[in-house]
Amino acid sequence: MDMVRLDPPAELTMPIGEAMFSQRAIRRLDPDRPVTDAQLEIMLNAASKAPNGGNTQPARYLVIRDREDIQKFGKLYHEAWWAKRRDAYGWNSRADMPEDSPYRHAALLADEMVNAPAVILVYSQAHGAAASSTFPGVQNLLLAARALGVGSVLTTLHAEVMERVNAMFGVPDDMVFHCCLPLGYPRGNFGPTSRLPTSETTSWGRWGTPPPWK
Numbered sequence: 001m002d003m004v005r006l007d008p009p010a011e012l013t014m015p016i017g018e019a020m021f022s023q024r025a026i027r028r029l030d031p032d033r034p035v036t037d038a039q040l041e042i043m044l045n046a047a048s049k050a051p052n053g054g055n056t057q058p059a060r061y062l063v064i065r066d067r068e069d070i071q072k073f074g075k076l077y078h079e080a081w082w083a084k085r086r087d088a089y090g091w092n093s094r095a096d097m098p099e100d101s102p103y104r105h106a107a108l109l110a111d112e113m114v115n116a117p118a119v120i121l122v123y124s125q126a127h128g129a130a131a132s133s134t135f136p137g138v139q140n141l142l143l144a145a146r147a148l149g150v151g152s153v154l155t156t157l158h159a160e161v162m163e164r165v166n167a168m169f170g171v172p173d174d175m176v177f178h179c180c181l182p183l184g185y186p187r188g189n190f191g192p193t194s195r196l197p198t199s200e201t202t203s204w205g206r207w208g209t210p211p212p213w214k
């Protein structure tokens with residue numbers, strides 16, 4: 001296959017710091033404001049530029065745009081989301097969830113997937129299926145989306161629905177699924193996000209020695 005170099009897209013003008021520090025999980029997407037093919041191309045081009053082992057580029061992307069397909073996929077996503085909570089916690093519905101469960105936000109997405117203007121499913125070729133060669137591209141894609149004002153959230157599926165999802169979109173057997181990215185303009189706002197301080201997550205020179213900042 002021919003390789004391409006590509007110039008940076010003129011649309012990606014947001015400072016990288018602003019994009020990184022305000023990109024966050026957006027689970028409520030505006031169903032009435034479309035994401036354009038040109039924007040998706042920019043995001044996928046950004047993903048293609050990410051580091052990957054040996055430049056073997058195993059990542060493959062399936063873009064779902066058709067409303068009916070997204071509706072059908074959204075139903076499978078809903079089933080997958082609850083199958084995961086059932087396996088992990090024995091929950092079958094919101095009534096089973098503790099009031100303060102952080103999964104209450106994520107449960108929103110189970111209902112909202114059907115409204116996403118676009119969904120990208122991320123796979124890789126089985127012979128180079130390392131997730132570590134796929135997720136740098138996913139992060140580039142999420143940052144490019146953020147710079148364009150488009151929201152997303154990295155999410156996964158469940159074995160219970162995988163065969164049906166792959167059959168629905170004609171995904172070949174040698175593709176390994178990694179994650180799912182709904183995309184759309186946010187109903188809500190980007191960042192800021194809360195994270196552990198790096199002074200607590202980082203060791204300096206020897207394990208357990210703090211870095212020179214507080």
Ligand SMILES: Cc1cc2nc3c(=O)[nH]c(=O)nc-3n(C[C@H](O)[C@H](O)[C@H](O)COP(=O)(O)O)c2cc1C
Pocket residue numbers: 023024025026027105106107109153154155156193194
């Ligand atoms: C591997 C992975 C799996 C995730 N799975 C889900 C998911 O199934 N549903 C969901 O709503 N968010 C999911 N997320 C998004 C995380 O919940 C989100 O990145 C995290 O809570 C930080 O959110 P924030 O950036 O808005 O602060 C996942 C993120 C990663 C990296």
